Amino acid sequence: MKVGFIGTGSMGSLLIDSFIRAGALQPEQIRISNRTLNKALELSDRHPGLIVCRSNTEAASKSDLFFLCVKPGEFKTVIDEIQEQVHISQIAVSITSPVQLSHLESALPCKVAKIIPSITNQAGSGASLCIYGSRIKEEDRLLLESLLSSISRPTPVLESHTRITSDFSSCGPAFLSFFVEKWIDAAVEMTGADRPTLNALAGEMLLGTGKLLTEEGFSPEQLQERVAVPGGITAQALSLLGNRLDGLFHQLINTTHEKYEEDLAKLDIAFGKTVNRPRY
Structure with a gap:
């Protein structure tokens, strides 16, 4: 199988590196193009x-x-450039979340899908969100998910939920690392603790927490209940977080969705295709 990558920026190069490292693709199978040739x-x-x-x-x-x-x-611009050279047996996969399947199917004659990767795929972990167009057959889906399973957990989602699921799978590592960064900053400032040690402890904590949520069957609520003894230190700190963060995550979702809707509106104009969609 020959696999192409148009665009070798942050996520394009991450996918290429990850597929090769996992042994899912050999370099000789891969063809790449980029606006900056170097x-x-x-x-x-x-x-x-x-x-x-x-x-x-x-x-x-x-x-x-x-x-x-x-x-x-x-x-x-890229679609206009390639559309006359694409044939019906090929599969085109967008990793750009605001691009809709309707945009792709209206402009390309081939099968289309949308896959949203995550930086966690670099570690052979995390999810990749999978959304399939109407021309994708069962064997195409199995082919894509077999490839993606070498670096992630392929997870089918509704296209209408692309943004909110991406908030967790793709934006989530940045959100959590921001939280951890600020927590460590405060700890170093207030106690003089060693930053590299705290970085390592936080990383191990996140890794272990992820395993408890995915492999051990804990829900976030159950995990809090197991750690927080009533009247104890953790319970008091959770109460503080609950009070200070009240409403914050609604604002977070509004922010990511507003940017998504802005990009989507521009794409609708570019493709001459406007569809009424639910906001969330």
């Missing part, structure tokens, strides 16, 4: 055998499956 050449230096294409059209037309790893504002 970035693509740097990636090929890291993975000898990887094929650098001189155009997006070449990367798409010579692949059985190709990933579109470009920003929302660049998407329509």
Whole structure:
């Protein structure tokens, strides 16, 4: 199987590195193109055998499956460039969350899907969100999920829930690391504790917590109940967090959705396709 990647920025290169590291793809199977050629050449230096294409059209037309790893504002330009060279048996996969399946299916003759990866996939962990177009057959879905399972847990979601599920799977690592960073900053300032030690402890804590939630069957509520003894230190601290964070997560969701809706409106205009969608 030949796999193309149009765009080798942060997420495109992460997927390539991760698939190769996991042994799911060999460099010789991969064709890449990028707006800045030097970035693509740097990636090929890291993975000898990887094929650098001189155009997006070449990367798409010579692949059985190709990933579109470009920003929302660049998407329509790339689609216009490749659409006449794409055929019905190919699979196009967007990793750009505001791009809708209706946008892709209206502009490309091939099968289409949307996959939202996460930085956690770099560690062979986390989820990858899977949304499939109407032309995707069962064997196509199995092919995609087999590839993705080498670096993540493929998780089908409704397209209408793309943004909220992405908040957890893709934005979540940044949100949690921000929380941990501020917590460690305060600890170092107030106690003089060693930052590298606290960083390591926080990482192990997050890893263990994730395993309890995914492998041991705990819900977040059950986990809090197991740790927080009534009247104890943890319970008092949780009460503080509950009071201080009241309403914050509603604001967080509003913020991510407002940006998503802004990008979506621009894409609707670019593709000449407006669809009434629920806000959440």
